[in-house]
Amino acid sequence: MKKYSWFLLTAGLLFWTVGCKEPVIDEPIPTFYAPATTDPEGGNWRPILFQSVADVCVSQPEPVTSDAYKTELIDVQNGAFALNVEQIDAVNYWAAGGVLRWNQIARQLIAKYNVTPGYNDATGQTVPFDPNKPIVGFPAAARILALLSVAQYDALVAAWHAKYLYNRPSLARQGVTPRLPVADLPSYPSEDAAVAEVSCQVLALLFPDETNWLIARAGEHKQSRIWGGANVPSDIKAGDEIAHSIAQRVITYVQNDGIQTLPDVNNAWEELRRSASYDVKWVSLAIPARPPILPQFGTGNMWFSQSDDFRKAPAPPATTSPAFQSALAEVRTIADNRSRDEWRIANLWADGVGTYTPAGHWNLITEDLIRQDRQNELRAARTLALLNRALQDGALASWFTKYQYFVPRPSQLDPTIKAATEIPNYPSYVSEIATMSGTASTVLGYLFPSQAARINEMAAEAAVSQLYGGTQYRFDSVEGIKIGQNIGQAAVNWAKADGAK
């Protein structure tokens, strides 16, 4: 008996020891990389919100021979010896890439604000909208990422333009050993400061309650470049200057893009539904029924074309048609016999409430591609600006189409169909997930040709995912991919002519 007690005591102690340690999540740690190219002609790339970035004024820097500059340089050199742990962590964190870090921050905010509108059980009304706490649904998320990426890209084109105009040599060329891999670029103005400040201002505009937090992040980002021995304070200040001009332009754009992201408090959508042409019309399957998400979103400005053909998918088969009946039967069959792999696919691509949405998901995928290609800040911003403008157009097109037809979800017509995800509270046709997959894969296939096969595989899987989930029909995906690819192609045409090689 003694040996058992020995065993039990030892085992118990062992379990206790491991037990007291909470499990830790190992997120993949981004590897630092020196960018593959410096793109000295980047200042001539085509900006998005400007005719020419020469209009963005950046003051002439003090020459490197000036006393003011020499003092700055010595301070940076000396400061590098006295960094504390937090400062070193900050240097390493932002060294993973300012464009990508701010893209991550935007995804995090989108997930945080991607909530179901509150509902007051007593009055039967949705909780009044608070403009400081926007509810970021699916299409609004695509717009946020687009605005952020456009601002970053324009700011970086302007920064590159000024860098090669003034040619202040990098600190590494002046005997400072940076703590991180740094591109061999002229250091004035700081591209990191431009990205930090413009990202902070755009996101603060969209998420007013986060302003203080964003300002703190941006401050840390800028300081990290001084701590890391990559910039002097005057480089940072010039980056700020650029960011202010660009942010003003973005604010003007946001106010005039005709996109309605406020809730439809007067229930204007009911009139849209009355005038829709489809034979059986969508009703909310939520209990109690709720108004659909952002019914007027789809009529706003698109980035690549304003034509109606661009945003409207062809009419879906009527519910009485054999084509529709077999599509509905297919959803039912899959729902009744859903395999584990179909579950996985439905889960992976649903990106519903509480997530960064499908637009954020494609940004995550793109982040990985950018790292593999070791793109510099400017190139990374260009990639994301192309992708996210196209994704916003894809979201707009699918949204426009949804509220032209008001096609019901499968479970509305056959309540025995049970879903693998919550049923999104808006009409089914055309699939927004398929549309954005078609868009993203077309843009990314062009920018990362060696990865095109893998990207297309992911897009095809995403497109049918919600058929597997039981919330959409196959024709939702098929037509979604088509309009998505069309939009993606328009973005590719833009990319072919923007001056980048």
Next chain:
Amino acid sequence: MKRILYVGLLLLISSIARAQMPSDAIYMPRKSVCIAGIYSRSSWNQYWEGTLKRENLNIGTHTTQSVMLMPAIGITDRFNVILSLPYVWTETSAGNLMGQKGMQDLSGWLKYKLFDHKGFSVNGLAGASIPVSNYVPDFLPMSIGLQARTVTGRLLLNYTHPGTGLYVTTHGSYNWRSNIRIDRDGYQAHDRLYNTDEVSVPNAIDAGIRLGVLRKTWQTEVWAERFACTSGDNIRRNDMPFPTNKMEATSVGWYGKFQPRNIGVNARIGYVTSGLNVGQSTSYSVGLLYQLNF
């Protein structure tokens, strides 16, 4: 809500243990095996979303049922091995979420009487469980489990009055729960975004106290139990539960067993009186016991 299910299962496992379970001080004699087959049903129509108690019309009443096979093996008179394997299925009375079903987790306990004197005993238990099927862990509250591997250390004290069979039992345990992997590339938890498919399931402590009478052929007791994660986050407002949630539940109930010969029956009822990120479930189970002697 999933957590509710999990708590329900935990409670279930403990309850079953009455016929020499991980929560009692009863031992199968050497060279004997008691096999229990147990059906359980647990349901709720209100749950705690964080601290907010609410109903959800898109779920209605959520029900978890299971059947479980549970052999308790007497290695010696003071060392038992207990195994259990449940088949679980879930459903809701409203909404469109697909119910889940499948074999859940195989668990095993080693139970050893460390000290025994004049009706007072100190018992040490070590338990572990592993998922035996590839069920979806984060489709809460419909999932049948969380896919976490667990290891549990438990200390159990008992005093049984030799003359009357009146007893009091108390236990406390620490449950270590492994990280899990979900089907997604990223998720939100603890107010931040994780860009990985790996999810940390919080560890938990549980404790219980039972008062009852144990006789040769029958047993009856009332019990109270507490289950609480040591960390974790709350369900976000109007959002679904997630495996990282900090689940807590206090429950009370009754357990009884009648086993005049080799064949016997047991039954248990339980009710969650307060909780955090769990459903306020009412549960019952009935079991058939069969003892084999070698």
